[in-house]
Amino acid sequence: MNAIEIRNLTKSFGEKLALSGLNMTVPEGSIYGFIGENGSGKSTTEKIICGLIHKTGGSVKLYDKDHTDIDVRASVGVLIESPGCYPGYSVWNNLMLQATNLRLKNKEDEVRKVLKLVRMEGAASNKFKNCSLGMKQRIGIAMALLGNPKLLVLDEPINGLDADGMRIMREILTDIAKSGSTVLVSSHILGELEKIATHYGIIRGGKMIVEMTAEELENSCPTFVALQTKDLKNTKEVLEKKYSKVRYDEEKEYLRVYDAESPEEVAKFLYDNKIIINELKTDKIGLEEYYINLMNDKEGK
Numbered sequence: 001m002n003a004i005e006i007r008n009l010t011k012s013f014g015e016k017l018a019l020s021g022l023n024m025t026v027p028e029g030s031i032y033g034f035i036g037e038n039g040s041g042k043s044t045t046e047k048i049i050c051g052l053i054h055k056t057g058g059s060v061k062l063y064d065k066d067h068t069d070i071d072v073r074a075s076v077g078v079l080i081e082s083p084g085c086y087p088g089y090s091v092w093n094n095l096m097l098q099a100t101n102l103r104l105k106n107k108e109d110e111v112r113k114v115l116k117l118v119r120m121e122g123a124a125s126n127k128f129k130n131c132s133l134g135m136k137q138r139i140g141i142a143m144a145l146l147g148n149p150k151l152l153v154l155d156e157p158i159n160g161l162d163a164d165g166m167r168i169m170r171e172i173l174t175d176i177a178k179s180g181s182t183v184l185v186s187s188h189i190l191g192e193l194e195k196i197a198t199h200y201g202i203i204r205g206g207k208m209i210v211e212m213t214a215e216e217l218e219n220s221c222p223t224f225v226a227l228q229t230k231d232l233k234n235t236k237e238v239l240e241k242k243y244s245k246v247r248y249d250e251e252k253e254y255l256r257v258y259d260a261e262s263p264e265e266v267a268k269f270l271y272d273n274k275i276i277i278n279e280l281k282t283d284k285i286g287l288e289e290y291y292i293n294l295m296n297d298k299e300g301k
Contacts, residue, residue, distance in 0.1 A: 001063060003028045003151050003182035004049060009058035011044055011206075018044045020206040022058070026184055026199065031177045033197035034186040035291060041206040042186045043080065046153050049184070050078045062151060077149035077181075079157060083140030087129035091120060091139055094128055098143045114142040118172055134165030141172060152176060154185045158192050170196050194287040202291060209294065223284040225257040225266050227277055238273050239266070256283075 004026035011019040019041045026032045036042045047053045049060060051073055060067040062076065085094040092111065099107040115121050118138040123131065131139065137157050144152055158169050166189070174196055177183055187193045200217060202209045212220070224247075229235045232248065236255055239246045245258035260266045263280050270277055285293075 001028050002026060002061075003030070003063060004032075004184065005059075005061040005064075006045070006049075007059045009045070009048065009060060010056045011041075011048060011053070012056045018206055019048075019056075019058075022203070022206060023208050024201055025211060026182060026201075028063070028182055029177065029180065030198045031173060031183045031185065031196050033190075033193040033200045033287075034184060034203070035190065035193070035200060036186075036203035037295070040203045042203060043155055044206075045203070046080055046155055046184070046186065050076060050080065050153055052078075052080070074147070075150040077144030077147070077152045079137075079140040079144045080153070080155040083136060083143055085128045085136075085139065085143075088127060090125050090127055091115075091131065092124040094139065095142060095146065099146050102147050104147060110146055114145045117145060117175060118142045119168055132165075134161045134168065137161065137165075137169065138172065145176070150181055152181055152183045154183065156187055157185060158187045158189050166192050190288040190291060191286065200287070202294065204295070217287060217290065221285045221287075221290055222258060223282060225260045225263050226252075226254045226279075226281050226283045227257070227263075227266065227270075228254050228279040229270070229275055229277055231275075235270065235275055238270065238275060242269055254279075 002025050004024060006022055006024040009019050009022040010017070022041065022045060024045070034042055044053070048055045049062070049067060051067065062072045065072040067073070095111045095114065096107060099110055104110050115124055118141055120135065120138055120142060123135060128136070128139065141154065141157065158166050161169060170192065173183055173185065185193070198214050199211070201211045226249070232253070232255055236246055236248060239255065239257060243257050243259050247256045247258070249256055257266055263282055267277060267280055
């Protein structure tokens with residue numbers, strides 16, 4: 001069964017078409033990385049899924065039921081933008097208020113459970129306004145987890161966090177998925193998303209460009225021989241006598257050879273041409289570079 005199944009979804013804001021025939025499938029139990037540039041339609045899609053705004057056309061099903069179904073709506077936890085908390089109230093009291101709103105039984109036990117899951121047991125007495133950005137994001141996830149939702153929808157929960165905050169967030173999202181919930185998470189920090197996502201959906205201009213599993217992404221990312229020498233310009237000219245796919249990596253100041261059979265082959269060729277290699281390794285592109293290349297291909301670059 002799919003946690004989310006969207007077909008031909010459209011959404012207009014006046015004359016502006018935000019979603020244009022979007023199709024999307026999120027398998028149950030997955031961590032689905034929802035990727036796209038600003039204005040691509042990610043947040044609009046998430047808000048429609050959660051019932052925060054109405055669609056113009058198409059269908060949205062959650063666990064084989066219409067997304068407006070009362071029972072299925074009760075099984076969705078949401079954190080879009082920022083958590084709605086009272087700044088002067090403690091973390092504990094904010095969560096207790098939400099548990100009361102949800103009419104949960106054993107409210108204290110439920111709050112303790114979600115605080116433990118988001119690593120916030122020791123900060124329950126802190127006022128919300130005194131919490132760091134990373135803590136506030138975790139509090140928002142804790143609120144979304146109250147009531148044990150089957151589906152969790154998170155909009156940019158990693159953005160703005162430091163390295164340790166991102167590590168904790170990765171662990172939390174992985175634990176949530178292991179507990180049986182499905183996680184739909186959008187983020188611009190693709191390197192972090194790549195560490196936890198099991199599935200991906202890339203959206204652009206209100207349409208789904210591609211959906212794939214983590215394994216399919218892995219198979220779609222080409223490997224290459226990366227090397228560094230004292231004179232990269234001259235080395236590139238020499239390599240191009242034998243190889244047709246030699247690229248300069250400006251960020252890392254490496255040369256990439258995409259059509260070499262092995263690093264040893266490249267090393268021997270350069271040795272025969274009296275070029276000394278400072279560093280040599282096999283590498284492959286990741287999600288971020290795959291995404292950039294995909295977007296450039298769509299623009300015809």
